[in-house]
Amino acid sequence: MGEKIVFCKGGGCTAKLGAGILNRVLEKLPKGPKDENLLIGYDSRDDAAVYKVSDDTAFVQTLDFFPPMVDDPYTFGQIAAANALSDIYAMGGEVKTALNIVCFPETMDLNILGEIMRGGSEKVIEAGGTLAGGHSIQDSDVKYGLSVTGLVHPDRIYSNNGGYPGDVLILTKKLGVGIVCTASRVQEAKEEDMKEAVSSMIQLNKYASEICRKYEIHACTDVTGFSFLGHLHEMLDGRLSAEVIAEQIPVISGAADYANEFLLTAAGQRNRNHVGPYVEFEHVPFAMEEVLFDPQTSGGLLIAAAPDQAERLLVELREAGLPASAVGTLTEKKEKEIYVRGQR
CATH class of the missing domain: 3.30.1330.10 (PurM-like, N-terminal domain)
Structure with a gap:
């Protein structure tokens, strides 16, 4: 070996x-x-x-x-x-x-x-x-x-920038695999956390995509190396803003703990430097900020779904065994592009 x-x-x-x-x-x-x-x-x-x-x-x-x-x-x-x-x-x-x-x-x-x-x-x-x-x-x-x-x-075709104000943002996989893999590489990650990260990374987005075809989807992208916030920034295309609810973001077990121990990636910091000026955090812990800037490998789909169909889509995604969550909404263009709100 x-x-x-x-x-x-x-x-x-x-x-x-x-x-x-x-x-x-x-x-x-x-x-x-x-x-x-x-x-x-x-x-x-x-x-x-x-x-x-x-x-x-x-x-x-x-x-x-x-x-x-x-x-x-x-x-x-x-x-x-x-x-x-x-x-x-x-x-x-x-x-x-x-x-x-x-x-x-x-x-x-x-x-x-x-x-x-x-x-x-x-x-x-x-x-x-x-x-x-x-x-x-x-x-x-x-x-x-x-x-x-x-x-x-x-x-x-699902373009990544076809969303409308009012669309519901749905994320189909948990975030944090980059942080967990970094912790694992220095022998700091729990075995069960790494197993969860690997299980997420080997999961095809085929099943989520097939379910989406039954519903009105205005935009879609997969969350990979530029992070959740980086790919959301591209989705907004300079013409929309987004409200993100931090507590509704699905996260790999242990990722927040490892972020608090500064087991981070250089790519995550590049993402923060590039996208950070477009983002306003309100009552969001440091660890969650890092998860949102974390580069994902084989991450989930980020979907902008018509508001009258989002709940049914979310139910079907979950029934298929996916850890999907409604994580926010698209809005008209505001002063800041992305607002991430946590609990007070």
Whole structure:
């Protein structure tokens, strides 16, 4: 087991470039001629690209890969695949094909690579997709993920910025996996807390997305490396504000305790620096602030649902075994973009 420590140095979505840095690069890229069939591209800050091929069919493209955040290779493969597949579900699509993306040291045991890819393959199969190939390179560190293609009807795409004032914000998974994984890496996390975090990360958003199709959904995104508040900021798109109720945020057991012990990530602090100016906290404990800035790996869907349908949607999500919660509402644009309110 000598390679175990080398295998997990800390990864997942904490390895993402900060949103501020990324925006400065993307805004300088040449756009080229506009393609009317490209319904959603990178300039929208959405979860995946969507390209229309006919009046009733568009394909959804995404890719995601990162270093391990857990010691077990098979579990890492499951998490990385679930995370990559999630972008298709955040757009309201169905997974069709996936390609492996692999970086792996030639000196490391190939059985480790086999276990990573087995975990990923099983998640693709669970998603109803087909693993169609991939690409690998020799690297000094392990990285794994997928390029995924899905299908969606052009009129039923879930963009991340289509919300209206009054929409109810529903979150389908608990927050705090980044903090718990950090605590685990320094042997400070309880075993049951880490198990809860892993169980959340390997859960496909397929089931939540399928339930959402029965209801009026105005916007949807998956909560990953830019944190709950970072992805909510993108959802608001500079034209709306949001009221968030801190006590209704579902949180992984132990995450708040570890945050109070300052077992935090650099990515979480980048998120705070980038999004913090848009947020006003009222009577919110430090630990909950950190949970809301915590980068999530394979996080849940954040849904803006029509107010007259939100309760029924929430009931069905919970009946499916998901820890879904109504965490706030969208409002007209106010002085601050996001208000997070706690108990006095």
